[in-house]
Amino acid sequence: MRTLAIVGSGPAGFYTAEAALKAFGDAVRIDIIDRLPTPYGLIRAGVAPDHQSIKAVSRRYDQVATDPRVRFLGHVSIGTDVSVEELTAIYDDVVLAVGAPLDRPLGVPGEDLPGVIGSAAFVGWYNGHPDFKDLAPPLSAEEAVVVGNGNVAIDCARILAKTVCELQDSDIVNHALDPLSRSAVTRIHVLGRRGPHQASFTLKEVGELGELERATPIVRPGDFPPAESDAALETGQRRVVEVLRRFAAEGPDAAKPVTVSLDFFRRPLRVLGTDRVEGIEVMKTRVDESGQAVDTGETEIIPCGLVVAAIGYRTSAIPGVPFDDKAGRFVNVDGLISPGLWCVGWARRGPSGTIGTNRPDGFALVERIAATESAKGRTGRAGIDALLKARGVTIASFEDWQKIDAMEISRARAGAPREKIVELTELRKVFAD
Template sequence: MRHFAIVGSGPAGFYTAEALAKAYGDSARIDIIDRLPVPYGLIRFGVAPDHQSIKKVAIRYDKVAEADNVRFLGNVSIGDAVTVAELRQLYDAVVMATGAPNDRQLGLEGEDLPGVMGSAAFVGWYNGHPDHATHEPPLDGTHAVVIGAGNVALDVARILSKTLGELEGSDIVAHAYEALERSRVADITILARRGPHQIAMTPKELSELGQLEIACPVVDEADFPPQSADDDLEDRGLAKSVALLRGYAAEDCDKDKAIRFDFFARPVRIEGEGRVERVIVERTRLDPDGRARGTGEEYVLSASLVISCIGYSSPPIEGVPYDHRGGRFANEDGVIGDGLYAVGWARRGPTGTIGTNRPDGYEVAGQIEAAMPAGSDGGKAGGEGLDALLDSRDVLATCFDDWRKIEAAEEAAARAGSPREKMVSTSEMLRLLGHK
């Protein structure tokens, strides 16, 4: 028998568990461990609440968790309840699938002012992540600045721009739903260091901005290279995104809210008396190598709210070598060390889509199988050993049946048209389960 522990229950963790379960069958036991009482990670807390079709991938993960040789153990914090070193003693292989939940810092003067948030915090706030549910983003001002040129920046701008009617059918949590109802934000600027040809925004997400009820995108035609340059774009998805932006540039915005794309612009300082009031921005130009360089020309953007969407990093964990520059665990093709692996964003950094994690997880599972062929026995204690250790430390782990109870309670509490009303605190979830 082989025993495997996967730390993290997001897409990367579940795809790895799926691959290991297929490779080993009944000759392996797989534990998926998460510090929160509930599974799914990015699916539950990162995917935008108005993108319900994407969240349906969790149905596939359900089948993995319900397999006889797979367990979900929630409410188990690595480093507190159990260390990685202890897991390595108990399991034949430990796979780090923790994702990248921490915001990367801007490194700018003033980024610690009230009203400046990272996207992990803001997205976690409207998605009900227990770490961020108590935030109170200042929505009493009219100007928001979103820093970044990827899909997360689009998600943030879109959620800030939607009416409550447009949020029907979503699972945005009640506190965010109510706060957005009172929001006065009417002007949103998306700052991008480079130009339209260098964005990381996909056509689907960009097209949604053109379908908003009371908001519309504003793009300056002067930011584009000659039309002929579009023909040289090898990435067809990027070409479609650029075409959408050109279309927006050709239209007038006559709605109540504007989402302004400010290309060739980078923030250099954030200012305000006691709270954020403005962002000092420098114009940029592209070097021949495609890098953005400052021109020295600065201007001021009013801002009552600033949300940084510049990327994420995995938190360092004792006992796991760390790549500080990359914000991920140090690894070679997913291998950290003997019996220790990394998948997903913990391996690659915050790149790729949810689907990218499937081949990633299967690749690492293949490496594990090559090192520990099916039918071999490592003589490790596995889950039984972990259960005994957690019991000795009075750690109450949740199981997949517990998650089903939480899920049922959330569905029962949903407002009309919404699939669920998420519980937003760990203590609330544990109380439901009868845990103190």
């Protein structure tokens, strides 16, 4: 019997478990370990609350989690409750699927001022992640800046721009919806170092900016290269640029009080303020022949009371596991860290690709695992159960999660799918008895 521990219950973890079930059949037992008592990782706490169709992928993960060959061990912290070294002694193979939950820092003076928030924290706040329930982003200023030109930056800007009615049927938590309903923010700037041709938005994300009830997307016409140059773009990027050109041609809608300005060719130089954020100084840039952003020497200041840095993520380092600090991921060769220890998803390749990208990644990793030495006779479930019991660790099972799920659904406001429980003390009451 092959024993497999997967650390992390997000998309990468569940796709890896699905692949292992298919590869090993009845000859495998899988434990999916997570530090939170709630599964699904990025699906639950990272996907925008108004993108419920994307979150529906969790139903597929349910089929994996309820397979008798699989267990969910929630509320187990790696490095505190059990070490990676101990896991590799208990299981034949250990896969780190912990994602990249940490924000990449802006790396400019003033980034430590109150009011500068990483996108992982901001997204976690409005998505009900227990780590960020007390964030309280400053929403009293009229202007906010989001640094980044990817989908996460668009998500943050869109949530700031939407009305309560637009968010009512999402699973945004009430502790975020209430202050957002009182927000004074009416001008949102989304900064990108390069231009429309290099933006990393997907068509769906950028298109949604044109459908907001009270907000208008603004793009400067002068930020575009000649229209004939669009023909050289790949189809997806060309369609994104078409939408951006439409925004530029239409200009602001005087009937809408909020603007979302896509400020291309701007990179942050420093955050301004004394006791809190008061503005951000940016360098104007241009794109050279190689497609890289270069400084023009011209700067400008954007007044603001909130800065959200959405410029990428990093994996959390784990004691005893080689870590590439520059790349923000574990040191590995095609997913192999050391004999019996593997990584997958963002923990392997860094924060790139979509949720679906993790499926082929997980299946490819299991192929490599299957090609290595077969079962080593490790204790597996019996071993981890005995160790955690001896240390007084209370495990949240998948059945416990189903109870939490039912509670959240029952607490939902009108039209919403759920109201997430964000207090760990309250969550523990479900499985601590």
